Amino acid sequence: MIKQGQSLWSDAWRRLKKDRIAMVCLGLVVLFTLLAVYGEVVYFYHHAKDITPAYQKINLDLAYQAPGAAHWMGTDGLGRDVMQRLVQGVRIAYKVGIITSLIAIPIGVLLGCLAGFYGGKVDDFVVWLYSTFASMPGLLFILAIAMVVPENGLLGVYLGIGLTTWVGLCRLVRGEVLKHKEQTYVQAAKALGLGSGRIMFKHILPNILHVIIVTFTLRFPAAVGTEVIMSYLGIGVQGEPSWGLMIDSARMRLWQGMWWEMTFVTLALFLLVLAFNLLGDALRDALDPRLDD
Amino acid sequence: MLKYILKRTVQMVPTVIGVILLTFVLFNIVPNDLAAIALGKNVTLEMLENFDQQRGLNKPLFLGTRAKNRAYEDHNLADGAGRWRAWSNAVYSAATATLTIQPGAAINPLAFPLKDGEYEWTATYRGQGNLAGTELDAADWQTEKVRFQTMGEAGFATAGNPLEIKALKLRRITTNPFDSQLFFYFKQLMRGDLGFSEYFKQPVSRLLLDGIPASLSLTIPIFIIGVVVSISLSLVCAFFRNTFIDRFLVVIAVALMSINYLIYIVAGQYLLAYKQGLFPVWGYESWRYLVLPVLIGVVSGLGSNIRFYRTVMLDEMYKEYVRTAFAKGVSKPRVLFVHVLKNAMIPIITNVVIAIPFLYTGSLLLENFFGIPGLGYLGINAILSSDIDVVRALVLIGALLFVVANLLTDICYAVADPRVKLK
Numbered sequence A: 001m002i003k004q005g006q007s008l009w010s011d012a013w014r015r016l017k018k019d020r021i022a023m024v025c026l027g028l029v030v031l032f033t034l035l036a037v038y039g040e041v042v043y044f045y046h047h048a049k050d051i052t053p054a055y056q057k058i059n060l061d062l063a064y065q066a067p068g069a070a071h072w073m074g075t076d077g078l079g080r081d082v083m084q085r086l087v088q089g090v091r092i093a094y095k096v097g098i099i100t101s102l103i104a105i106p107i108g109v110l111l112g113c114l115a116g117f118y119g120g121k122v123d124d125f126v127v128w129l130y131s132t133f134a135s136m137p138g139l140l141f142i143l144a145i146a147m148v149v150p151e152n153g154l155l156g157v158y159l160g161i162g163l164t165t166w167v168g169l170c171r172l173v174r175g176e177v178l179k180h181k182e183q184t185y186v187q188a189a190k191a192l193g194l195g196s197g198r199i200m201f202k203h204i205l206p207n208i209l210h211v212i213i214v215t216f217t218l219r220f221p222a223a224v225g226t227e228v229i230m231s232y233l234g235i236g237v238q239g240e241p242s243w244g245l246m247i248d249s250a251r252m253r254l255w256q257g258m259w260w261e262m263t264f265v266t267l268a269l270f271l272l273v274l275a276f277n278l279l280g281d282a283l284r285d286a287l288d289p290r291l292d293d
Numbered sequence B: 001m002l003k004y005i006l007k008r009t010v011q012m013v014p015t016v017i018g019v020i021l022l023t024f025v026l027f028n029i030v031p032n033d034l035a036a037i038a039l040g041k042n043v044t045l046e047m048l049e050n051f052d053q054q055r056g057l058n059k060p061l062f063l064g065t066r067a068k069n070r071a072y073e074d075h076n077l078a079d080g081a082g083r084w085r086a087w088s089n090a091v092y093s094a095a096t097a098t099l100t101i102q103p104g105a106a107i108n109p110l111a112f113p114l115k116d117g118e119y120e121w122t123a124t125y126r127g128q129g130n131l132a133g134t135e136l137d138a139a140d141w142q143t144e145k146v147r148f149q150t151m152g153e154a155g156f157a158t159a160g161n162p163l164e165i166k167a168l169k170l171r172r173i174t175t176n177p178f179d180s181q182l183f184f185y186f187k188q189l190m191r192g193d194l195g196f197s198e199y200f201k202q203p204v205s206r207l208l209l210d211g212i213p214a215s216l217s218l219t220i221p222i223f224i225i226g227v228v229v230s231i232s233l234s235l236v237c238a239f240f241r242n243t244f245i246d247r248f249l250v251v252i253a254v255a256l257m258s259i260n261y262l263i264y265i266v267a268g269q270y271l272l273a274y275k276q277g278l279f280p281v282w283g284y285e286s287w288r289y290l291v292l293p294v295l296i297g298v299v300s301g302l303g304s305n306i307r308f309y310r311t312v313m314l315d316e317m318y319k320e321y322v323r324t325a326f327a328k329g330v331s332k333p334r335v336l337f338v339h340v341l342k343n344a345m346i347p348i349i350t351n352v353v354i355a356i357p358f359l360y361t362g363s364l365l366l367e368n369f370f371g372i373p374g375l376g377y378l379g380i381n382a383i384l385s386s387d388i389d390v391v392r393a394l395v396l397i398g399a400l401l402f403v404v405a406n407l408l409t410d411i412c413y414a415v416a417d418p419r420v421k422l423k
Helices: A008-018 A020-049 A082-118 A120-135 A138-148 A154-162 A167-181 A184-191 A196-207 A209-233 A243-254 A260-287 B002-029 B034-039 B045-055 B082-086 B181-190 B204-239 B244-258 B261-275 B288-317 B320-327 B332-343 B345-354 B356-361 B364-370 B375-384 B388-416
Strands: B066-068 B090-093 B098-101 B118-131 B134-149 B163-173
Touching (some): A008 A020, A008 A260, A020 A082, A020 A260, A082 A120, A082 A196, A082 A243, A082 A260, A120 A167, A120 B002, A120 B388, A138 A154, A138 A209, A138 B002, A138 B375, A154 A209, A184 A196, A209 B261, A209 B375, A243 A260, A243 B261, A260 B244, A260 B261, B002 B388, B034 B045, B034 B388, B082 B090, B204 B244, B204 B332, B204 B375, B204 B388, B261 B288, B261 B364, B288 B332, B288 B364, B345 B356, B345 B388, B356 B388
Antiparallel strands (some): B118 B134, B118 B163
């Protein structure tokens, strides 16, 4: 049966709404996004006014308080509220997820489009470039990039993750563009005498947007996970409450029975990654019209 | 077959060159001062120059006959007096960004004695004086190149009149334009020389050889157990497709995938080793020390592997030969374990062979947490202590092994599926 007046997006949304798990995940993602925005506002407010925010204030009298009415998730070794630091951790995680995407996705899309559309020498070059990057040993390569970046801290994390994770998307986009290039609407656009750039970015790109959206949703949690590991190792965030640093400080205390910081950070990290992973899977199913019922 | 292997090997060459170039870009071009990263803060310029000398960093990048030298580093006078603050008879003016050498002065601005060779000053000056044995005399601003040998005088001397300087740089003159950092790196690799660890004061190749056995003792069990368990579980999924067991395993797989590697290690160490006392917490003395890291390694990889193999199996399940087999009355287990598994071999081979290079780099995190003295342990510590040569060697060898594993995959393809060769 053909339904009239339904775009791909409303169609996809209809399919997504039917998937109860996906909707729960979407809710979680929205919740985390709100927390990240709230965290950014709090950070920005304290930063602009140049005062020490509560999540950085050291008060040794309050150290290692178990979760209670005053501190829902307890306090850490320096008497700082775990819940407030956790929210700041969401902010850092989102910053990493978004900024690395802003580096990796444009590179992947641009190179993939050029390679798929022009073919020949351009294609050979792009394929060579991504085969080279794909050969590099994952985490070690990311850590090496972060090491040679002059400034320590988040910049190294952004560049390390951003410059290594465009390969998969580039390959996907190239494949899709190759497929679309042969289709009649592209032939028609060519016959009309439209420029290559316009055909690539105005005609083909909107048709492969779903690939980019799904990739974004699935690479986001991967980037967050990598940042946690880097910060834990002391190569990433410094002086700000990243989840990696919180795990680092909570790890030793765990052995003495202070379970709360570890538990809540782990839980938050798990939920964030799980929500994005499941949502990504659901989006892929919803946006792929071939699987239509 | 031989022709196919040869063809694929030749196709591998550009990627190998790409990998070498990428490590060159990462370690020679990106960092503005590799020696400073490696040696830290409290070092003299001469130590930095020696570091550069040893690694060929004091040569031109790609091609050229002029090389920088740390005895007088490029310095823009508009930014300040720099090292000229040391001489009272050289007066710096921030307003005009110039330096005036007073009459009757003799100043040698080099930070340390130069090594043998021919050098060249490029000076933009006004006034009268002497630089490295060459008389300078100009009423208006003029740029002059002054060549000198190491033996002679390298510095400035003025007599009755002052000499003003606007810009100054020092270059070493090399005779061979191909004597560059890139070719130095290539030659080093050709010799099989992977560099020298500043931290351990040992050749990198020695460190790698020492670390490989420990890494392999950890990664090979993880690899084999992981492949067997995940393929078995994916077959279970395929067997019970769309039943509770299948869905349950899929959910478990996604959940396992979403747990951070760090958490597996921390939780495993705390719950199993510390709380339950089932395994030693840290160390590398007997096989018992390996049980927990191997367990963690297997479990952490299980999620994505089950999902991958399940997709592979289900893709095969829809093929016509499967339907034919069922129609002939072949039993379900036989179809799965004989027909499907055999045909699913190609994607499985890819996944398995591609994982081999990672056996060599070991597991960065596992080795670090459990104190297993393998390459992963070496790698993390090299990064934390900025031991450049070790990191570069690990990255390079990891990448080259990946390229070789890719080649092996293609050859396995060709063996498993004769159609591949014809393409």
